[in-house]
Amino acid sequence: xRKLILAFLIAAIxxxxxxxxxxxxxIGGDVKGLSNVEVNExxxxxxxxxxxxxxxxxxxxxxxxxxxxxxxxxxKCGIGAETxxxxxxxxxxxxxxxxxxxxxxxxxxxxxxxxIQDKMERVLLKKYLIMAGGVLALLLLVLLLxxxxxxxxxxxxxxxxxxxxxxxxxxxxxxxxENIFGAFTEGFDIMRERLNESRERELQMSISKKELIAQLxxxxxxxxxxxxxxSEVLGAKEDRPAVKEKLxxxxxxxxxxxxxxxxxxxxxxxxxxxxxVKESDMESVELEKYIRxxxxxxxxKEMEIPECVIICDRLRINxxxxxxxxxxxxxxxxxxxxxxxxxxxxxxxxxxxxxxxxPVEELNLITKKYKRGSNADTKQGAGLGLFISKExxxxxxxGLEVTNADGGLxxxxxxxxx
Numbered sequence: 001x002r003k004l005i006l007a008f009l010i011a012a013i014x015x016x017x018x019x020x021x022x023x024x025x026x027i028g029g030d031v032k033g034l035s036n037v038e039v040n041e042x043x044x045x046x047x048x049x050x051x052x053x054x055x056x057x058x059x060x061x062x063x064x065x066x067x068x069x070x071x072x073x074x075x076k077c078g079i080g081a082e083t084x085x086x087x088x089x090x091x092x093x094x095x096x097x098x099x100x101x102x103x104x105x106x107x108x109x110x111x112x113x114x115x116i117q118d119k120m121e122r123v124l125l126k127k128y129l130i131m132a133g134g135v136l137a138l139l140l141l142v143l144l145l146x147x148x149x150x151x152x153x154x155x156x157x158x159x160x161x162x163x164x165x166x167x168x169x170x171x172x173x174x175x176x177x178e179n180i181f182g183a184f185t186e187g188f189d190i191m192r193e194r195l196n197e198s199r200e201r202e203l204q205m206s207i208s209k210k211e212l213i214a215q216l217x218x219x220x221x222x223x224x225x226x227x228x229x230x231s232e233v234l235g236a237k238e239d240r241p242a243v244k245e246k247l248x249x250x251x252x253x254x255x256x257x258x259x260x261x262x263x264x265x266x267x268x269x270x271x272x273x274x275x276x277v278k279e280s281d282m283e284s285v286e287l288e289k290y291i292r293x294x295x296x297x298x299x300x301k302e303m304e305i306p307e308c309v310i311i312c313d314r315l316r317i318n319x320x321x322x323x324x325x326x327x328x329x330x331x332x333x334x335x336x337x338x339x340x341x342x343x344x345x346x347x348x349x350x351x352x353x354x355x356x357x358x359p360v361e362e363l364n365l366i367t368k369k370y371k372r373g374s375n376a377d378t379k380q381g382a383g384l385g386l387f388i389s390k391e392x393x394x395x396x397x398x399g400l401e402v403t404n405a406d407g408g409l410x411x412x413x414x415x416x417x418x
Contacts, residue, residue, distance in 0.1 A: 035061070039109065043095065046107070050099050065108040066097070080110035164192060220261050228254035255296075259326055259385075262319065277313045277395040281418045284308045284340070284347060290318045291338060291351075294325040305340035310347050310415035316392045320400075321351075323385040324411050328353045330379055332408060346398070347415045350405075357404035367402060389413075 042060060049055030057066065063078025065087075073082050081087040084106060087094055093109035163171060172189055228251050235247040284305050291303065328336055332355025340349045358366065358373040365371045367390045370383040390400040397416040402409065 038062075039093075039095065043097065043107065046097055046105075047099055050097065050104055063110045065110070067106045067108065069103065069105060074105065078110055081108060084108075160192075164195065220257075224254050224258050224261065228258070259322070277316055277392065279311050279313055279396060281309050282312055282314060282317075284310055284415075286314070287317070287321070287340075287349060290321045291325070293318075294322045295336070297329060299325075299329070299334070300336045300338055303338040305338070305349060306342050306347070308342055308347055309418040311418050312396050312398070312415055313392075316396065320389040320392050320413065323389045324351050324413070327385055328355070328409075331355060331373070331375060334408065337406070342417070345417055347417060348412050349415070350410050350412050352406055352410040353408040354406070355408045357407070357409045360404065363402050363404070367400065386411075 038060060042058065042064070045058060046055075046066065057075045057077075059077070063080060065076040065080060065082060066074040067082075067084070068074055071083060076082065081090050081092055084094065087108045090111065092111050095107040095109070096103045097105040097107055172192070231247045231250040231254065235244055235251070238244045238247060284307055287305055287310075288303060291300065325336070328334075328351070332353035334354040337352045338349065339352075340347060342348075358375060362373050366373050366383075367386045368383075369387045371387075372383040376383075386400070386402065393400045393413055398414040400414070401412045403412070404410070
């Protein structure tokens with residue numbers, strides 16, 4: 001394309017320059033083309049009428065002057081030299097006027113080089129302006145063609161590439177076979193369609209995988225609940241301390257498995273955008289019931305929650321509290337203290353242990369998905385408990401925050417007041 005444009009410009013410039021070159025050559029010919037026939041005719045006329053007082057000097061295509069042998073000016077037409085010396089300086093043509101065999105005067109033919117030069121300059125300037133205007137118009141035409149055929153299609157391709165890079169694969173690329181990128185346009189749009197199909201397949205596979213995990217997690221909970229129930233029944237009937245201890249251990253492990261599977265199930269539902277929260281008004285005293293139910297090892301030593309009406313989902317808040325208490329059991333294994341405070345819009349319940357807390361730089365980390373504190377290396381877990389709890393609290397118009405306080409870790413959960 002660039003070579004074609006360059007060749008087109010060179011050809012156009014040469015075509016525009018031809019009249020200019022021809023005119024220069026013509027003017028140059030005019031400068032050198034003094035007619036000898038016309039000069040000889042004038043010489044004959046002056047020879048015949050030299051001694052005739054009534055002789056009238058004829059007009060010619062050139063300007064001239066006539067001098068006698070003493071250098072006196074007899075006749076002059078046009079602007080030029082009036083002496084032989086001046087005529088020689090100005091390179092005028094000087095001819096002898098003879099009558100018979102006697103030289104009676106001098107004929108000075110003005111060269112008019114200055115006039116011819118001015119004429120040439122005017123003509124050259126005119127031709128130059130015409131040529132420059134033509135070339136400029138041609139360049140503008142070429143630039144317009146380049147803008148329409150190259151730059152605009154290229155800008156469309158660039159915008160399309162940026163959109164694809166940003167993940168927008170739904171908008172098709174308009175095909176224009178007339179521009180230079182026509183073939184590429186079709187190829188790029190086919191690529192977009194293939195990428196979009198591949199992304200859809202990947203998305204469907206991911207959804208199917210998550211649905212399978214959610215289904216398996218749900219199915220596992222049933223046999224785990226049966227194991228826990230059987231261990232409780234056998235434990236109630238068993239009098240031998242050693243056997244009873246093992247049955248209690250089975251129940252605790254069943255609780256642990258149930259908690260992990262519940263977290264995995266809820267996390268998967270959250271990724272599938274199926275984690276529903278059904279909000280309703282609830283008395284704050286019901287929170288104490290859920291906290292006591294989660295504290296099956298009776299680690300809570302103090303609990304004081306002000307009476308108010310909050311907005312929450314009973315099923316989800318039970319899950320949040322169970323996660324927090326279970327984490328305290330697993331990582332701190334100390335007494336637990338619960339307190340609450342209200343402000344204009346929220347009830348904040350603080351659950352605090354005495355396990356030493358965690359490094360400050362990890363406080364925001366442990367509420368992220370699959371993130372755990374540095375003290376969790378020897379403990380089983382997937383890093384989902386606090387992440388799910390925070391997501392649930394935010395979905396209930398509340399919040400969850402983790403801080404170090406009173407020699408341990410404090411989890412603050414906030415409820416929107418009704």
